[in-house]
Amino acid sequence: MTSSGDLPVPDDRRARLRAADADRELVHEILSAAMAHGSLSLVEYEERAGKAVRAKTFGDLDELTDDLPVAQLGVAMPAATMSPGPRVTGGSSDAAVRHRLAIMSGSELSGTAVVADALTATAIMGGVEIDLREVEFTAPVLTVECVVIMGGVEIKVPEGVTVEVGGLGIMGGFGGKSQKSPRPGAPVVRVTGFALMGGVEVKVVPREHPDE
Structure with a gap:
């Protein structure tokens, strides 16, 4: 096989390259979306999520997503580049926050962050805290898709927004009440x-108590 500097890196070489935390996080987002859409069962998700944590190369990660309909899952993929493998940099025109991941650790979203129309919160033996009181909404409806396995997700929303709480609890649960905002055009969470x-x-937490 011949190659030149004008050709992309061969797949076999790419498969041996070391993956970064951002690459593993992207795969977790794909797996979470696949389970939410019914492409993976809970058992399959748990197995693949565990392998993603331990993955060292792009080849390890590719094996976990090769059979999934990634284009249909609504996961924001990084822009194509000439680099050997995908990287999540967040430095694009689509820089809104789309996911938070905690695996045996914690993750937080707060302050004046810009959030996309869909946000995935994955907590596996860890915790995710999402504070929406000061964030910038980019769409009338923000859907927070939670995937929790022996962990927890806490979501704080400001007064004056419409809140719709659903989901399924298996030896666990969803807490919080739905409410309708009296303000026409208010954001929906x-x-x-x-x-x-x-x-x-x-x-639902008042804005004037940021430390609550």
Whole structure:
């Protein structure tokens, strides 16, 4: 096989390249979306998510997503480049926050972050805290898709927004009440997903108490 500097890196070489945390996080987002859409069962998701945590190369990660309809899952993919493998940089025109991931750790979203129309919160033996009181909404409806396995997701929403809480709890649960905003045109925060031996808690918190 011949190659030149004008050709992309061969797949076999790419498969041996070391993956970064951003690459593993992207795969977790794909797996979460696949389970939410019914392409993966809960058991399959748990197995692949565990392998993604331990993955060292792009080849390891590719094996976990090769049979999934990634283009149909609504996951924002990084722009194509001439680099050997995909990287998540967030430095594009589509820089809105789309996911938070905590695996045996914690993750947080707060402040004046810009959030996309869909946000995936994945907590596997860890915790995700999402504070929406000061964020910038980019769409009338923000859907927060929660995937919780022996962990927890806490979501704080400001007063004056419409809140819709759904989802499935398996030896776990979703806490929080739905409410309709009295203000026409107010943002809608829709919380859904599932919690296995864990929980999702949605709280409506006044803006004037940022430390609550």
